[in-house]
Amino acid sequence: MAMGVQTERISGSPPPGEREISVWTLPTDIMAAADGPRLSAVLDEGERARANAFRLEDDRLSYCLAHGLLRRALSTLSPGIPPSAWRFERGPHGKPHIAGPIETDLAFSLSHTRGLVAIALARGLALGVDVEADSRDVNGVEIATRFFSRDEANALRALPAETCPRAFLALWxxxxxxxxxSGRGLTQDLSSFTVELDRPPRIASHDASLADASRWRLWHARTGRHHLALAALDADPEHWTIVHRRLAGWDSPVH
Incomplete structure (x- = not known):
């Protein structure tokens, strides 16, 4: 039976004909090991090989669910193209993009962690999405001191112990x-720019390797026990709106 979907308009109020950044999230605990073959059926040979490389069944299911959801989302926005038909290539720094079967300006990003998968889609934008579980046992200050900017590490160090872990995961x-x-992935030095957790969050400073701070739009939310973050270039709120679709099940109808 199809399960529901909650749709939330996050920010922006463009006029009719609006441009939309669509963020889809789906919990992974709805799936069981027996669902693996059904999910992997829409994946290509390379995706199935990468899925089978995971040692743990939960990680394998999360991967299949994320990549299957991406294919379903792309087909929702491109009627007539079955989910299994999409083909992907990777750029010089590993960022995936659509290679077929049609020419399209659709851009996407995906992320998955234990318990949640997320997809972001829009037309003609550079996008990034990331999810992390709130229950991760990490020393945020230590990691920030090693890898983040000095200002970010100092800001975390100044927080009370009970709020620091969540602030760290929001930054992360x-x-x-x-x-x-940015398209640079892991080649981008995480200490080369500083994010401040304002409402909304913003890039406070950066070096020449990153696009100007005024061009970035950032969004962060808690969804259940997870942190969800979105970054987009040139998506000003006057012309672009962010819509978060929380799917309750794989078969949830989406419009």
Whole structure:
């Protein structure tokens, strides 16, 4: 039976004919090991090989669910193209993009972690999305001191112990989303730019390796026990709106 979907308009109020950044999230606990073959059926040979490389069944299912959801989302926006037909290539720094079967300006980003998968889609934008579980046992200050900017590490160090872990994960997901959107991925130095957790979050400073801060639009939210972050270039709120679709099940109808 089809399960429901909650749709939330996050920000922006463009006029009719609006341009939309669509963020889809889906919990992984709805799936069981028996669902693996059904999910992998829409994947290509390379995706199935990467899925089978995961040692743990939960990780394998999360991968299949994320990549299957991406294919379903792309087909929802491109009626007539079956989910299994999409083909992908990777750029010089590993960022995936659509290679067929049609020419399209659709851009996407995907992320998956234990418990949740996320997809972001829009037309003609550079996008990055990231999710992390809130329950991750990490020393945020230590990691930030090694890899983040000095200002970010100092800001975390100044926080009370009870709020620091969540602030760290908010920063982590935002920075991961930014480097995905930049196209440079792991080659982008995480200490080369500073994110401030304002409402909305923003890039406070950066070096020449990153696009100007005024061009970035950032969004962060908690969804259940997870942190969800989005980064997009040139998506000003007057012309672009962010819509978060929380799917309750694989078969949830989406419009």
């Amino acid at each position: 997901t935002l920075k991961e989303a930014i480097v995905k959107a």
